[in-house]
Amino acid sequence: MKISCNILKKHIKNSDKIDFLNIWDKFTIRSAEVEGIEIKGQNFDNVVTAKIIECEKHPKSEKLSILKVDTGEEVLQIVCGAPNVRVGLIGALIKIGGHIDDITISKRPLVGIDSYGMMCSGKELGISDDHSGIIELPEDTPIGIDIKKILPIEDIIVEIDNKSLTHRPDLWGHYGIAREIAAITGTELLPLELADVNYDGKELNVTIENPDLCYRYTSLKIDNIKNSKTPLWMQIFLYYAGMKSINLTVDLTNYIMLELGQPMHAFDSRKVNNIEIGLAKAGDKYTTLDGIERTLTDHDLMIKNDSKYIAIAGIMGGLDSEIIDDTDSIILESACFEASTVRKTAISQGLRTEASTRYEKSLDPNLTIIASKRFLRLLKDENPDLTLGSALTDVYPNEFKEKEVILNKSLLYRYFDFELEDEAVKHILESLEFKVEIKKDYFKVIVPTFRATKDVTIAADLIEEIGRIYGYENFVPKPVKMDLNFVKQEPAYDEGYIVKNYLATKYNCHEVHTYLWNKTSFLKEINITKDNVKLLGKSEDNILRDDLNLSLLEVAFNNIKYYDEFNIMEIGTIIKDNENHKMLSILLCGPQKDLKNLYNKAKEMTVNILRNLKNKTPIFDFGSSETYYNQDLIQDIIVDNNIIGQIKTFNKNVNNKISKKHTFVVLEIDFEKYLNFDLDKTNYQEISKYPSTELDYTIIMKRGEYYDKLSKILDEFTSPIIINRKLVDIYLEEKTKKITIRYIVGSKEKTLTSEELQNFKDEFIKFLIKNELNIVKE
Amino acid sequence: MKEELKNLVEMATEEAKSIKTENDYLNIKSKYLGKKSKLSEYMSSLKDMTVEDKKKYGPLFNKIKNDLEALFTNYYENAINGEEKITFDPTIPADEKNGSLHPVTIVAKEITDILKNIGFMVLEGPEMESDYYNFVALNVPKNHPARDMQDTYWLDNGALLRTHTSPVQARAMEKYGAPIKMCVPGRVFRNEDLDASHENTFFQLEGMVIDKNISISNVIYVMKGMLREVFKQDVEVRLRPGFFPFVEPGFELDCSCTICNGKGCPTCKNSGWIELCPCGMVHPEVLKMSGVDPEEYTGFAFGLGLTRMAMMKYKISDIRGFNSGDLRFLDQFNVR
Structure with a gap:
């Protein structure tokens, strides 16, 4: 809203004591935000009122007229192109030597006839948009007077941010602003000049x-x-x-x-x-x-x-x-x-x-x-x-009355952290036209109707009035005094940060932020349709996402122009079954031939996140997911018998629509389930003082069979001397798959005897035979 | 004598560098430590010395002899064993393959750490939020014009995407009661058209303190201290009236421009101040609705624009980079 200081001045007594150019910083911190100040009437000088006493057509121009203009001191010849020139018109004349918009007016010929100045339009004077003719002043205007003396052309126009006035109906007019200025500067607001309405006849x-x-x-x-x-x-x-x-x-x-x-x-x-x-x-x-x-x-x-x-x-x-x-x-x-x-x-x-x-x-x-x-x-x-x-x-069916609000002194002092004198409180409120009665423990305050419609209704509102006029800059900052209690942190934020930091430092993951809704054009591109909670009033990008991996896939799609290999991650909200869910999603992008490595990398990441950050050891099993994933490569991540996430890749159709050269492996973990796991205690075991022995076996399987099948069989074989079993190598032949596993055997009490070792080997071979497994003989 | 010994050691050290073969080794040993060597001469002159000189030079001669012997042997062994031939270029630059945290995450971590230092809990809240928590519990009833101030994404299930992190004020009071000190970094949504300075999805950090004697002076102290820690320099703050239905009195907090230190520059539009964070004393109605007695407790709350802070910290002029997922943008950041 634009405020004219000329109008404000009309409403304030002794307004000449106020510096209207510099008061607005104070207004900003007392009342409402000032966005800008514009000084008007600075673009010209040397403009006086002048009367046209002769008016003739220019001999060589259709449009121009030759005027004789009386400035009170002299009569000047002016050549003018305005259509409204006529004898008797009083206008605004800029004299030779005067300036307008950085141009200096000088004597100059117009189509051969000298002009000793210029008659101005309202637009030229900056007081209207009218440039159709010269400005016409009232007939009784004295001539030869500086135009700025008879018209309020010089003004300071202040732009106040409307948003800072939403709660102040009283500040939507100059009179209300003048009231604030008067309160801020300690001056007096003048009463409005009103007309009496004396009419004895009928009402409407x-x-x-x-x-x-x-x-x-x-x-x-x-x-x-x-x-x-x-x-x-x-x-x-x-x-x-x-x-x-x-x-x-x-x-x-x-x-x-x-x-x-x-x-x-x-x-x-x-x-x-x-x-x-x-x-x-x-x-x-x-x-x-x-x-x-x-x-x-x-x-x-x-x-x-x-x-x-x-x-x-x-x-x-x-x-x-x-x-x-x-x-x-x-x-x-x-x-x-x-x-x-x-x-x-x-x-x-x-x-x-x-x-x-x-x-x-x-x-x-x-x-x-x-x-x-x-x-x-x-x-x-x-x-x-x-x-x-x-x-x-x-x-006026229901009269709106002034409101009474009680302000307890104790409450005021609590908000302020210091005691303000009763008289000071009264003075501040009265300067804003509140009525105040000082009582022993409280102030009885009558709120004027122009503040009572919604802005000032409770004691805290009065505290604001007192605080802002007293000046927040006069408050001394004070530390908070509170009991020293232990604060229990909720895990969500901290754990989220730890995981992201771990992934960024250990696995070069880049954290991305993606929108909560699916991008319609992207889903179309990869031919996936989704239905979920929708944003109202929008027909595009309006379906909230239920799969964070797709958001990451879109990010990947936008990045493969510049990068061939990268890992990205996000902990983000998805909406499923009308509920918020927080997911951790990681996407690994690389050349298509690296699928195996990327997939194994995702597995390694899963194991390490859970082991390093939660002391949990996950197991994996085949799982299922939406059809846009490759159904043969979905592995559930299982911790404590709970499926907490999946590792998967997109199906060929989706993958190839994004890129035929790249492949994408995603690892998602339900972050709420992750948060619910306690950090398990590290299972410490004393290091054995006795040597252990490594025994390698290469077991022959059919080429298409998974390691997992073998692993599950071997899980059945138990012996007190097994310390560890791990996969060493897989060698593919035309029809077979040779899997080398290694047992580390030993004892904490003693060095194993050769009989004990032989015994283990015999038992193991027997176990293999029983399970119809062949080994490569050395 | 001392000077001579020093020269002798220097010469021998220099010459030892040229030991390549066994011959070199034997020769140099014989030259400096052999019977006809200078050192032998000195040693045999010991017997003619005074008792005092004997005490002084005896151990010194021995030390020099041992040191030189070790030195020659060392060079000789190195020469015959030899270092492995270098097959790589040790001067090639480091492999700079690094991950990165999102700049907002980095800034959020900085600020939550600062607030944790003064005992704040760090909480989170849901992004899909109810009308009750986003508006009603914050003293913004139906038809309140303040709802217009925040262009809300309404959902077809009756819920909405939270327009600020303030709903967690109510959730936290319901869960923990008073007193409480808490902050909430989180993502918020406004139905706005995108341009360089407007995003429909951005981050805020909510803060709230409630106790029996919380004052406006406390707000100023905490905000000033927090900003000093964030900007790592002293900043001036000023409060001016601001209207938010969930605080009364409500303030807009400006801080002195960190670019020009308050002198006036384009960043602060020549005012010397940057509008940073709406704050205020928690409205008694808000306390009441969440089960905290406003007669007994007062509190303050603030909302800091995290995305904005990140823009200031890294001098990012276009907000659209944050949600772009563009690794050329994100890769520039580190993990802290």
């Missing part, structure tokens, strides 16, 4: 059908408005504030909105008889001022005339009740609508206006009367002969 016919949605409706008929020209000072202000000047009545409604924060609407009184405020009928059509036909719902609050819609309440008027220039009679609306109704309609109609933005903040119902009287006062300035066509009609 106004009915509020939904008093819960329209708190107050104040209206007034004003006749005999002959002058519809907005004074220049107001035009300049509206322009600086970012609004367009239309005509006096419309400009005044906007001016009051910018000054007081109260939106107003003026109807052409020829078109309005009986005003009703009520809900629309669903499906009805209505064309607003902007020419757009809108379909209404039964949530939309409307202003109606004899049951015909004439405005959407608090948002925008209609095309057919628009003020026409030829009217001299208006019905003024100054109303208070319920905030969320206006907000809902503004959102659903996609029509956020200056008015609706203000209504959404919960305006003070008491503003309607003040605004009406202020409007009348300013209108009278331009139309001294106006008459009233009705009494001030005020329909």
